[in-house]
Amino acid sequence: MRDLLIAGNWKMNGNSILASELVDEIIKGLDASSSCDLLLCPPFPYLNLVSQGIMNSPISLGAQNLSQHASGAYTGEVSGEMLKDIGCEYVIVGHSERRVLMGETNKIITKKFTTAIKNNLKPILCIGESLKERKQDLTTSVISEQLNAVLNTIDVNDMKNAVIAYEPLWAIGTGLTATPDEAQDVHAHIRAEISKSSKKVAENIQILYGGSVNGNNAGSLFSMPDIDGGLIGGASLTSLEFLSITKATNK
Ligand code: PGA
Numbered sequence: 001m002r003d004l005l006i007a008g009n010w011k012m013n014g015n016s017i018l019a020s021e022l023v024d025e026i027i028k029g030l031d032a033s034s035s036c037d038l039l040l041c042p043p044f045p046y047l048n049l050v051s052q053g054i055m056n057s058p059i060s061l062g063a064q065n066l067s068q069h070a071s072g073a074y075t076g077e078v079s080g081e082m083l084k085d086i087g088c089e090y091v092i093v094g095h096s097e098r099r100v101l102m103g104e105t106n107k108i109i110t111k112k113f114t115t116a117i118k119n120n121l122k123p124i125l126c127i128g129e130s131l132k133e134r135k136q137d138l139t140t141s142v143i144s145e146q147l148n149a150v151l152n153t154i155d156v157n158d159m160k161n162a163v164i165a166y167e168p169l170w171a172i173g174t175g176l177t178a179t180p181d182e183a184q185d186v187h188a189h190i191r192a193e194i195s196k197s198s199k200k201v202a203e204n205i206q207i208l209y210g211g212s213v214n215g216n217n218a219g220s221l222f223s224m225p226d227i228d229g230g231l232i233g234g235a236s237l238t239s240l241e242f243l244s245i246t247k248a249t250n251k
């Protein structure tokens with residue numbers, strides 16, 4: 001049985017006051033009986049602040065990005081080793097905003113994935129199709145291509161320490177959500193693709209859904225057999241909304 005993971009991706013939002021308030025309010029509002037894994041991914045400058053705030057709580061720390069390089073003359077980049085050093089356990093890799101806005105290719109994303117693994121960080125690999133691709137019936141082939149770019153380069157056992165996030169681009173920040181059935185179909189496809197390399201890894205890997213998840217739609221999404229939690233953007237910036245999503249995890 002896979003645990004559910006609820007991950008907050010704050011993106012480039014907030015300031016130190018909001019970061020402290022969010023962490024305090026989330027910790028105070030956590031349901032002691034909840035068994036889901038919890039993760040916060042603040043912007044780089046607030047990683048330390050959030051790390052202090054979540055100490056002695058069940059919440060883990062993650063970064064939103066890492067450099068594909070180990071160290072050296074890469075101005076403005078942050079290495080996997082540095083993230084591990086300041087207490088990160090997870091790192092988001094290949095978010096569609098980075099693919100589309102920063103030109104990250106499958107090749108770069110695969111390098112980032114392997115750099116994360118080398119540094120004992122758990123990569124959350126984001127994959128998803130655009131609206132145009134969905135309309136052209138290309139969803140499963142786009143998903144397979146993005147997933148296999150990584151799978152075909154690594155040892156499948158490295159996936160044991162990874163998480164996949166299915167995030168249809170048309171659902172991110174738009175208020176449109178994939179229906180539970182639409183999301184389940186893609187999640188089942190992702191698991192089937194991974195099981196071609198290892199049934200065991202496929203069975204155990206957490207596959208999150210992301211794209212306009214909120215307190216109202218979380219329960220029906222998380223009730224699907226292959227949806228193991230959510231990567232939450234906008235709704236993770238309000239403690240009440242984020243907490244209501246964590247409460248929707250009792251499958
Ligand atoms: P959203 O973002 O919840 O605001 O749609 C999700 C994400 O991009 O991770």
